[in-house]
Amino acid sequence: MDVEELLRQNDLRVTPQRKAILAVLKNTRSFLSAQDLFQKVIEILPGTNFSTVYRNIDLLLEKGLLCRVSSQTGADLYELRREEGHHHHAVCKMCGAYFAVDFCPMEELVQELDRKGFLPTEHCFEVYGLCAKCREGKRKIE
Ligand SMILES: [Zn+2]
Ligand SMILES: [Zn+2]
Ligand SMILES: [Zn+2]
Structure with missing residues (x-):
């Protein structure tokens, strides 16, 4: 756009x-x-x-x-x-490339927190790691 x-x-x-x-x-x-x-x-x-x-x-x-x-x-x-709507990210620690993921861990957590009387108002959840390109680059160095 x-x-x-x-x-x-x-x-x-x-x-x-x-x-x-x-x-x-x-x-x-x-x-x-x-x-x-x-x-x-x-x-x-x-x-x-x-x-x-x-x-x-x-x-x-x-x-x-x-x-x-x-x-x-x-x-x-x-x-x-x-991406439209709620999503989370997996982020490459080396190059910063990211991938959007639809999965939200809060959906399951919310029920458990509710039992404890806790009302979550916001959350963040990121997965850090190495993207395919950086993994390849790493292998070459090793
Ligand atoms: Zn990377
Ligand atoms: Zn995003
Ligand atoms: Zn979420």
Whole structure:
């Protein structure tokens, strides 16, 4: 989908910065940190400052256009939300490639938590590992 249309559909004003952020994410099949995203955005739009990128990431996230996972170092990583509905991710620790998974472990957990009187309001669940390409690369090194 066209990034301008995506912005309009979500009642967001079309700005060069937002377009650049979405264009970068659209062309990337891996999760990016805000810093990585910023580096790519300034290639398209030199002079953009980090705080503008960061603010817009937040906004796009809030509007549900992005997915966020936390990396193993604790930094937040982002991708363009391509899947409809609730999903989780398996993320490659080496290259950041990700795979969306339909399975949600909460469906089973909810009942157990309910018995304990606990009401879950949010959750995150990510699987970290190595993608097929990185596994191959690893084998060559060994
Ligand atoms: Zn996602
Ligand atoms: Zn990988
Ligand atoms: Zn879930």
